[in-house]
Amino acid sequence: MREADQITSNVAMNELRPAQTVMKLARMGSFHQSRLSFMRVLLRRLKQNGWQFDRPVFNIDARGIGVATYRASGPESTYTLVAFSHELDSSQRSDRVIAEAWDATFTLCDGEVDAAQIERLASHVPRQEAGRLEQSEMVLSRANKSVRLFSHVLDALTRGEQPDPEMIDSVGYLFRTTAVYGAGKFGAADRELWADRPEFAGSFQPEMLAVWLIRTFSIDLVEHLAMTAAPDQAVTLDRNLRRRFGVGNSTGLGMAPFLINHPRLIHSWIKAREVALARVRGINHASQRELLTFRSLVSRARQNALDWQVDDIRQTEKINRLRFDFDWVVEQAAMLTEHDIAPWDRLYREAEVQLSLEGQEALVSLMFEPYGELVDDLASSMCADEATPHKIDGSISVSKTLDDLAAQYNWTESIDFASEAAQARVWYVSEEKLEPRLGERFEEPLEPYEQPLSPGRDAVRMYHDLKSFSPDATIGEFLLRHPEHRHIARRLQLVSHWPYGEIRNNTIAADMVPIDLLRCKLSFFGATKFDPRSDRWLRITMYQGAPFPDELQACDPDDMAYPQLSNGTATV
Amino acid sequence: MSWSLGETGALAQKAVRGSGFPWGLAEEAATAVTWLQARNLPGVMILCSYLSRHSTIGTKDGDSSPACPIALGCAISDGAVNLPDGTGECRDLGMVHSPALLLGVLQSHLDGPYWLRARGTEFRRLATIEDLWDAGLMATTVHCEIRRDQTLQVEKSLATQSRVSDQYQCCIDQLTALAHRTYAPATSQSRLSGAGAGLNDND
Secondary structure, three states: OOOHHHEOOOOOHHHOOOHHHHOOHHHHOOOOOOOOOHHHHHHHHHHHOOOEEEEEEEEEOOOOOEEEEEEEEOOOOEEEEEEEEOOOOHHHOOOOOOOOOOOEEEEEEEOOOOHHHHHHHHOOHHHHHHOOOOOOEEEEEEEEEOHHHHHHHHHHHHOOOOOOHHHHHHHOEEEEEEEEEOOOHHHOOOHHHOOOOHHHOOOOHHHHHHHHHHHHHHHHHHHHHHHHHOOOOOOOOOHHHHOOOEEEEEEOOOHHHHHHHOHHHHHHHHHHHHHHHHHHHOEOOOOHHHHHHHHHHHHHHHHHHHHOOOOOHHHHHHHHHHHHHHHHHHHHHHHOOOOOOOHHHHHHHHHHHHOOHHHHHHHHHHHHHHHHHHHHHHHHHOOOOOOOOOOOOOOOEHHHHHHHHHHHOHHHHHOOOOOOHHHOEEEEEEOOOOOEEEEEOOOOOOHHHOOOOOHHHHHHHHHHHHHOOOOOOEHHHHHHHOHHHHHHHHHHHHHHHOHHHOOOOOOOOOOOOHHHHHHHHHHHHOOEEEEEOOOOOEEEEEOOOOOOHHHHHHOOOOOOOOOOOOOOOOOO | OEEEHHHHHHHHHHHHHHOOOOHHHHHHHHHHHHHHHHOOOOHHHHHHHHHHHHHHHOOOOOOOOOEOHHHHHHHHHHOOOOOOOOOOOEEEEEEEEOHHHHHHHHHOOOOOOEEEEEOOOOOOOOOOHHHHHHOOOOOOEEEEEEEEOOOOOOOHHHOOOOEEEHHHHHHHHHHHHHHHHHEEOOOHHHHHOOOOOOOOOOO
């Protein structure tokens, strides 16, 4: 345990980076995975509590069609992933929401599954959004193959050879999920029904469990097909090579509204991260061991940045600058000693001056690494009771509401919402499989379908109506006259209590980059290798380098986020 | 088949918005519906009934028209309409459409023990749909009164339901149709604005 005198004080709100600094899209779009990322939290917990895994069913034929189940058994609960593997014509292979068929479809079930349940699921899960789940199911997902890597690996294993590591690294996965639905969607169990289970404390833990088991299925499938094709010749994947496979994920605009629609939850995520940063910055002296761990991981993170290749010009520029930033971090890390006073605070303050946002946020995540005992407990706080409605306090005066608006939305002062550029975009949902989209307000007749995803503009609209209302009146009286402001009035009260719940940028501006929203959320999942494919969707890799279920007890799941160096350097 | 409360609330919100209400009121109505359904009271049916009539009755226009249960419930919850202070005191709320929906909006927000009834009936504890009928709260439009009591009109222990059963299929279908009004028509230009448009995923 850490010595008490190494921590200068308990963390108070005024020691945290303010929401006005953190909740900018440019910074949020530069976040990196950390010890608090949900994948890492899940694997730590599964290992700590001795979870066991097996594969009760594997009925997959020589063409790769069939069903398999993966069971996770813990101290109090059991969960089962049911995986359906399909034959898919290449003309149907699409990562978009509007797709209607996939290479594989999945559901994570609460408890054991029997033949009858599998039979029921077989008529629903392959249809995804068109099917229905029951309360015994928790997650619905689907995945498409990386055709070229799957074919390459299958060919190699069938010949009795191992696949090319460079080819593996260039893609990173056999399957990429194109949606992972949970929490009450399409009939699945509501979050409130399982939120108090210790294994799921925090956020998105069932979804993370499902994706981790999907990764195992992708390996089992390709090995099974090789063995079936050439039983006397085929080999399985080398264990170290196997760990290079993660699960890909294509993420589009559906994830962006989530960050705006869940202010209490997002506040809990960001605040946990900021408290962790403040705790580490509050350390008086770093031990030799902690410094060694930091230096080792900085080197590995730098290697990660060197390996990070994307086609996107904006992200390429950010990565180039990040590599430059890492040179500085490596240099600074080498100079840190155990005699330095408040070394992390000093390093961070200097980084604010020296580094890009991408570099600053990479450093923040790295600073957590040596301090699991100081940081990891925050993971359980990364959740919110969103089922209990937030009641508007109608007794607050109009003048106080104006003050609150000024405090939370002062960033709108520089925006002229009368200009076309400031309100160029419209968030809407298409009737085509309810795909969330972002349209051009002045080019298409979309405004009647606009979703309430522009808090800045809505706050300014309410401000103008409030200014012409009696300052002594209550907000309740105001809303009786102006029910059109009820949504933003509630939001204002929410973000006044939970300030990290609001993004401090115009989310309908012509120059807004939606993938910044996506990346923020994905970093909390624990994703790496962000690969923007346009301004509105990206691909990522999850669990690359992580242990598989059959090796979890023998591995350190936290030693997975950064690649091993060729000289064998690993976490101390 | 059954529906989760979460997806039912999301559907209700879109249906109310699709019926022309502001998003903020749609959120309150959705909360009311899930609150009622969690207590095995027919929130989905009550909302469906109100929205099916809303297009013809419109919103309240002047003091003489019956009140919208969502708007009135919000106004009471916000303190813009005074509640009785003392135990046993009663307040006239006037004519209200779909009073059971008003019950849901009020009860999901009010901390105090307030009881609702249709004028001419008894204030009664509510546990079943039959109780709602007996209290006159399943009427399409009725004169309502609210009273401060010492106990809750709907006991907390009744919140045991986590699903909406298939007996509400018809109402779910109607709400789905109303929710559809919030979706933009499919056009080729719209299709191109979706994430991943125009790209080959056979990689």
